[in-house]
Amino acid sequence: MTESCDIAIVGAGLVGASLALGLEHAGLSVVLIEPRAPAVPDDAWDSRVYAISPGSAAFLAASGAWQDVDAGRVARVETMRIFGDALAARLDFSAYDAGLCELAFIAESGRLQAALWQRLKRAPHVQLKCPARCVALQQLDGCTEIELDGGSALRAQLVVGADGAQSWVREQAGIRVREHDYEQCGVVANFACALPHHNTAFQWFRADGVLALLPLPAQRVSMVWSATDLCARDLLAMDAPQLAQYVGAASGGVVGALDTITPATSFPLKLQRVEKFVMPRLALVGDAAHNVHPLAGQGVNLGFRDARELAAVLCNRGAQSDCGDYALLRRYERARREDVLSMQLATDGLQKLFGSQAVWLSRARNLGMRIVQSQSLLKRLLVKHAAA
DSSP states (O other): OEEEEEEEEEOOSHHHHHHHHHTTTTTOOEEEEOSSOOOOOOSSOOSOEEEEOHHHHHHHHHTTHHHHSOGGGOEEEOEEEEEOSSTTOEEEEETTTTTOSOSEEEEEHHHHHHHHHHHHTTOTTEEEEOSOOEEEEEEETTEEEEEETTSOEEEEEEEEEOSOTTOHHHHHHTOOEEEEEEEEEEEEEEEEESSOOTTEEEEEEETTEEEEEEEETTTEEEEEEEEEHHHHHHHHHSOHHHHHHHHHHHTTTTTOSEEEEEEEEEEEEEEEEESOSEETTEEEOGGGTEEOOGGGSOHHHHHHHHHHHHHHHHHTOTTOOOTTOHHHHHHHHHHHHHHHHHHHHHHHHHHHHHHOOOHHHHHHHHHHHHHHHTOHHHHHHHHHHHHO
16 A cells, blocks of 8 residues: 655654644645654653753744643753863853843653654644554655555655664665764763752763753752763762762762762764755755764754754745755755754864863863853853754
8 A cells, every 4th residue: 555645754753743743834744654652751750851942942832842841840941050171161151141031941851752742643734653664765756655564655755854863764865974983971860959950050071071960840950971981881880879979079069969860871972974964855854964962952952953944944835846856955955054064063072172181172171161251242142042
């Protein structure tokens, strides 16, 4: 059996689901293909959290998904304090100084996913195929055909790969990717803290990686430690009291004594640069199109900006009836290249700069932090860019 649609999105994670909802007013039929449904969130705190920029939150709110996230489980980041590896090296960012209400929102991955899926199930233009797996992809005259497990097939004018860093769509299309392994892991865990965090996010550049404590509702924080492989193994081997004590000491007790409320888990850190974002009848979004170091907390926001831009291009295509037209898709690629490249260069450069133990680099990076700290206009510009 062969079905037809305008757009087939492979991958119904945060970015793929948000893209499907963002196409509500495009006048296009959308099929979303996902091998497994997300788990239904319970009362436990999710170890994986994301810093959602105000721009990304507005994009999610346009589809109603952001309103479906329990506000009692979302924290606002109003200020951020970043510490270098010298005592006087420090950066402070304030939402209010930049004319914003917040720098970001901290939200749990599982609850974001659940909110998006609630909206997907009510979206009249979206057909959700789950569980379903793609087994083959081929270009035909005027469409792309995806063969699904079970023998059925789907023909679409446009196929979008939203299927993550190890993208099947990207591989099937033959799009080359350059990868750099940072030899680091992102170690995440949540803690109750003895002192209020005052909606402040903290970050420390250390010899063993980058440690961040992000505010959660009430007196709780979420840790993201971009740690060397050796440090990550040590962190993952600690029991709950040991981990809380170690992280409390590493963070200088800024939020008081810690109590572990979710065990530590980890994910590998890599930089990925793809050869191209689009081909005739095919586009990549999210981690399928790029992967960056998490030290700036912008990975998922890059993906949401991909979805927002591609949805805008397709919704405003005018008289163009073919949503897989290469010239149309190139508008999306041109709009996204600069943002993605600048974030890749910035995060990769910072990782290399602070990962080096060279004395002259240590002096340079700490001097740089002090200079930026003294430039209020530059700090406002940085905040505005990150908030988009």
